[in-house]
Amino acid sequence: MHKMKERQPRWSLLQRRTSLVAALFVPIVLALVLPGCAVKFIGDYDETIDKGVTDVQQRAELYFSRLQSTPNTPYDQNFYDDMNSRLAVSKSRAASLPKYPIIVEQLANLKAQFDTFQKLDKSSPRPFPGVAVTDAESAIAVSVESILKLELALKRGAPPSTCDYPVVRLRL
Amino acid sequence: MALNVATLASRMLGAALPILKKDARDAESFAKLEFTKIAQTIVAIGEQVVSGQINEQQAGLLLAMQTSASRNVFLTLQGLALLAVEAAINAALNVVRSAVNTALGFALIA
Numbered sequence: 592m593h594k595m596k597e598r599q600p601r602w603s604l605l606q607r608r609t610s611l612v613a614a615l616f617v618p619i620v621l622a623l624v625l626p627g628c629a630v631k632f633i634g635d636y637d638e639t640i641d642k643g644v645t646d647v648q649q650r651a652e653l654y655f656s657r658l659q660s661t662p663n664t665p666y667d668q669n670f671y672d673d674m675n676s677r678l679a680v681s682k683s684r685a686a687s688l689p690k691y692p693i694i695v696e697q698l699a700n701l702k703a704q705f706d707t708f709q710k711l712d713k714s715s716p717r718p719f720p721g722v723a724v725t726d727a728e729s730a731i732a733v734s735v736e737s738i739l740k741l742e743l744a745l746k747r748g749a750p751p752s753t754c755d756y757p758v759v760r761l762r763l
Numbered sequence: 764m765a766l767n768v769a770t771l772a773s774r775m776l777g778a779a780l781p782i783l784k785k786d787a788r789d790a791e792s793f794a795k796l797e798f799t800k801i802a803q804t805i806v807a808i809g810e811q812v813v814s815g816q817i818n819e820q821q822a823g824l825l826l827a828m829q830t831s832a833s834r835n836v837f838l839t840l841q842g843l844a845l846l847a848v849e850a851a852i853n854a855a856l857n858v859v860r861s862a863v864n865t866a867l868g869f870a871l872i873a
Contacts, residue, residue, distance in 0.1 A: 632845040711824040730828035737835040741842040
């Protein structure tokens with residue numbers, strides 16, 4: 592009797608380990624074999640984010656063109672306020688979508704680029720150097736192209752079927 | 764019909780490998796294009812400082828913008844890699860579905 596009581600904690604530990612292993616591996620195995628399930632590591636294409644980023648680039652291009660053609664154009668706080676609010680909206684949407692951390696980070700990087708250009712614009716005497724506009728424009732274009740390249744790849748051709756994973760509860 | 768591990772593995776690899784190779788080529792051409800643009804701009808920034816078109820402070824800010832651009836290229840490559848692995852796994856399962864289900868007598872893989 593006394594011995595059985597001593598062995599109980601060991602058995603309980605084994606049970607815990609088994610439960611833990613099952614909790615980790617069962618969803619993976621089920622994802623691979625359940626009818627209609629397709630493996631999915633990253634979220635789906637989102638048209639709102641695609642349009643939002645394209646719109647930001649279009650507005651930025653307008654401002655850059657103005658700075659290039661009229662280098663004495665004064666610093667315009669409204670432009671940066673507009674960019675910040677548009678990017679904040681896109682970032683909030685991306686954060687609410689499942690499996691979207693990569694695009695959330697890309698939008699944060701794009702915003703950081705506008706913040707840096709704002710510092711440059713604010714601190715530079717006029718006429719604003721045209722070459723600086725070209726350099727900034729190129730950096731922002733690379734970021735926008737990167738985001739759009741990934742967004743379009745998320746279309747994936749035929750949409751994969753979704754599946755609901757069974758809830759595996761741990762009893763530790 | 765008994766399932767043969769070597770045959771199944773070979774068929775799965777045959778389905779997955781072309782997808783991984785194709786996606787790696789696409790990612791490479793994207794990375795090459797974007798990193799070339801960044802490299803050209805970095806060289807241009809250096810020349811613009813030397814020629815006095817911009818000062819060192821402006822150059823520093825422009826370089827920071829290029830760094831953010833590089834981060835975004837890497838993040839896209841990370842996303843494309845996830846998509847490639849996802850497609851390869853799904854293709855590998857798809858190609859052995861019929862053989863596995865027939866051998867087992869029920870739809871293990873649908």
